[in-house]
Amino acid sequence: MSLKIYTAGPEVFLPNAREVMAKKTALCAQYGFTAICPGDLDIPPQPTLYEFGLAISRVDEEMMDAADAIIANLTPFRGIAADVGTCFELGYMSAQGKLVTAYTNVVENHFERTKAYYNGAISVGEDGHKRGPDGLSLEDFDMIDNLMMHGGVIRRGGHIAVHKAAPDALYTDLTGFEDCLKALAKAHSAKTVDEGMRPEDLDASNDD
């Protein structure tokens, strides 16, 4: 059986979202997988913008319910952290025991990005925590983002790909996406879903 892969990420906000999703779909097919791409591309008209948002939420959740795996694009979006919608989706798929993988197109880790957010003004508090000038503590765990995302993937044996994309290809570079496909293919060739593949069968290596 072909794995159905939910392709989560902020590229749905790009002007060429359809083109990027088509490329992801083609790449999935090269590995024998079926892409399930989120977005508002085929949502029927709704009476209000609010109801349109709710309709997208419903369709995206139904897509995830139908998927076997997720490849989450955790590249920072409008700030130092991953797209929050993608993080919701990674949590959603993790709770369902699906195969979870993720990639990022920046090599600076979560701690380095947060430190830069504070212009390096980090101090160590009495409790041993590193803190910004606003008193908020920084996670320093050598992870690509908040520990719930990085830990959620790694603890399930999932793959995390880290790749330095060119600035003008921050959301379109699919090198990390393909790395995740390779990890899924390796696990899938060893054991098919029909035979009961579990998250722990995934390659746990981390090219971080």
Added chain:
Amino acid sequence: MSLKIYTAGPEVFLPNAREVMAKKTALCAQYGFTAICPGDLDIPPQPTLYEFGLAISRVDEEMMDAADAIIANLTPFRGIAADVGTCFELGYMSAQGKLVTAYTNVVENHFERTKAYYNGAISVGEDGHKRGPDGLSLEDFDMIDNLMMHGGVIRRGGHIAVHKAAPDALYTDLTGFEDCLKALAKAHSAKTVDEGMRPEDLDASNDD
């Protein structure tokens, strides 16, 4: 049976995190509920910071698995969007069919915050989408954050509380938290968990 409530939010990063969690726990108790507070407060030592991060991820997920409900603090954190770890957790609990509620301590909605991020430089593309100078589209759905969070809560009949906190109480003001407790109490008094309370029993009103 007393509802067990997972109290998610970025207040775990505050210097007085323990104090805020104690207040949340006391508030939950006032409504007859049991708080389950995340954080690294009681994590045993680990060989590396990385493994410490993984250990927190495991403990937090186990806490969620044991909880009946979540109150997610979606107040913007280090930028214009909610804390990404909290978003993962809201997705995780949504997928498990738990009772989901959320609050925010800012009244500007997701669209208004994103527009401010672009200093108001928004244009409408040929596809009808509002876009920033970087070409990325903006969600304009009158929601407190990305549609996966707001939609995920509302579509499950969950409560979303919006409250304007003082700047120095952005992460400590518990007005919205208590509003969520009231919504959970109302649903709980009508039908107990033992009798099979479902997310659709929750008050769907939105004080936004």
